[in-house]
Amino acid sequence: MDNNIAVSMRHITKAFGTKVVANKDVSMDIHRGEILALLGENGSGKTTLMNMLSGIYHQDSGQIFVDGQEVHITSPKDAYDLGIGMIHQHFKLVDVFTATENVALGMDKSAAKNNKEIAKGITEICEKYGFDVDPKKKVYNMTVSQKQTLEIVKTLYRGADILILDEPTAVLTPQETDKLFAVLRNMKADGKSIIIITHKLHEVLAISDRVSILRKGEYIGTVETKDATVQSLTEMMVGQKVELDIERPETENKELRLTISHLSCLDKYGVKALDDVSLEAYGGEILGIAGISGSGQKQLLEAIAGLQAAEDGGSIVYIDPETGKKEELIGKSVTQIKKMGVALSFVPEDRLGMGLVGSMGMTDNMMLRSYKKGHSIFADRKAPRELALKVKEELEVVTPGIQTPVRKLSGGNVQKVLVGREIAAEPTVLMAAYAVRGLDINTSYTIYHLLNEEKKKGTAVIYVGEDLDVLLALCDRIAVLCDGKLNGVVDGRTATKEEVGELMTNLKEKEATA
């Protein structure tokens, strides 16, 4: 066998239950000293495949070779012993432990050292690759990026030569991502093999040497990154030609729907998160909200939905599209606001955290929106079931059945259920925050399409996004928040990425006339 091959997977098949086949006859190789990107849509079996390398799952059939020897990885410990370490999307760290204790966890008695020696080892690894970890810091005091760094250090400390990173950049800022990529390159130069699971195509092109693609659990092929383009990778991933231009339909019937004036909100620590924001939203328009995360986007949307208390002096006026009646939203309850047709679909980092109940099926989750309707004391299950079927059909939700608990669905599918339900309520104002967070390219386009459909119907769509390219392609107007203040509203058709980026980071001085 080729000496350059670190790990070889042959004819791997893994099924969950009888219905869901996560991986089907997958064969692929990982070379020494390379960065391999594993690419695929949501639910294409990338994470499952890697979990078999790291010992979380065990394949139903197929073989794994490490350094040319056939191995049987039945537990994470086996994987460690073979030098394979995985950094999971949900960090495997104990919150109440210090960094050192987390590294010490589960180590062999033969390797038993006291915490001081381990702390020293951590510092050495940090110096070698350019990490920054405080060995004494408790995990619950760390930022997401620090936790991730600790995960990598932990894996290296235990002698891993093959590192698997599952969507490592999903929760990082662009600066943190750059830092991560820099250390990954250091590690590659040191002869480590790195597998990075992601669906951000520009990152694949930036960091990897080769790209392997999975589609619906099957292995499609591997290409050299230098020969690949965004278009070619997308086609391999999706299996058909995909139009990569986001459409921006023109609408005629724009009418004022929301008027926000002088709105200020405090966050949960009593710090001003939103400072004197005045803004309008129109029906038949997509209003984009841009800003570095934590600039007040959450507070703005929640204030409109009635979930966030506003400071005195602000007002949010809603104009009913049918009667033209003006109503003040501040002071109204969440239920009252919902009844008027203002819908919020907020996708937090933890997708199940808001709006869906993980252990309930699609039907029951649809019912959460409608249980108050009807006159009998018995809940109407028929309409929600039909809605669930419709959402499943139209948004191509991959699930064994509409009664399957949604937490068993892959992340993207969970998101489709959430957005699908909010749109089905036929809102007059639809707020979507991070609606495509963590979604693959094909699903993202389905969501953009849905938002455009709503816009054509005359709904006022407010879209909070992270990807500037998407904001500029999708939105009619973009309001840029900076540090809780509205730093400008630009036209999505004429603005440039640089212009928006500048507004996001540099607060304009208020004109002296104010």
Added chain:
Amino acid sequence: MGGFVTLFQQAVAFGTIIMFGAVGEIITEKSGNLNLGVPGIMYLGGISSLLGAFFYENSTDNPIPIVCVLIAAVCAFLASALGGLIFSFLTITLRANQNVTGLTLTIFGSGVANFFGGSLNQLSGGVGQLRVPATSDAFRAQLPGLSNIGGDIGKLFFQYGWLAYVAILVAILAQVYLSRTRTGLNLRAVGENPATADAAGANVTLYKYLATCIGAGISGLGGLYYVMDFTQGKWANDGTIESLGWLAVALVIFTTWRPKNAIWGSYLFGLLYWVYMYIVGISRASQELFKMLPYVVTIVVLIIISLRKKRENQPPEALGLPYFREDR
């Protein structure tokens, strides 16, 4: 002063029972298993020690004290650990609900114990006739040398059966094990975040089984102390063990899952429980109110902890949750 000395002595004797119960339960809960079967396990420990001692004393004319102690202690530990094993098998292997399983175990233990307790009483000729004097005496032996210290100091600290000091030793050992050793670290990780411990290479199932069985064994020693020292080798079917078992569960919360706090916490619970005896002119009904004090204190502690929001004082994060590696 005399009144306080007696109160203190009662508190220590009482506290020793729940200290065993609580320290065992802390070890169990640190593995993420919430075993509400503590009362039942203490019942099992109590009755098994009595059974073992009874048959040994009846089989020989001259029971040897050290053999009495060994038989009673081993019986108590093994029977209680068996209770822990039942709990482990049901909750870890079969993934049954921990709360329901624990409560069932309490009912089971109480039933088994009272059945055999009744039988023993009958064997020995009626209620109150059951005696295991040699064993009970061996357990109530005081520390040699120290017990001669006179005055209130001696009365306060040195006039207890030796199991009372074993309880303190067990609590200290448990504390050192949890906070200082590598396996203790792994055990805590299993209770906090089993997926993480698993990914780090710790055998989650083994840790949970061992912690639950050993923890149950230690809890059962509370039953042993109750039967051999507190009631001096008799079987009383009055439900005291059960209420002591629940106090032990409350004490676990009171200690914020730290065995070292169980040492003073258990004595404090004892003081609070018996203080009504020393309040003059109190009616029978009000006595019962005073017996609530340990629970009231536990609730107050819970409120304080919740206000202080310190992560280290929280229960193990995965407490009460089953773990299955391939779960998604």
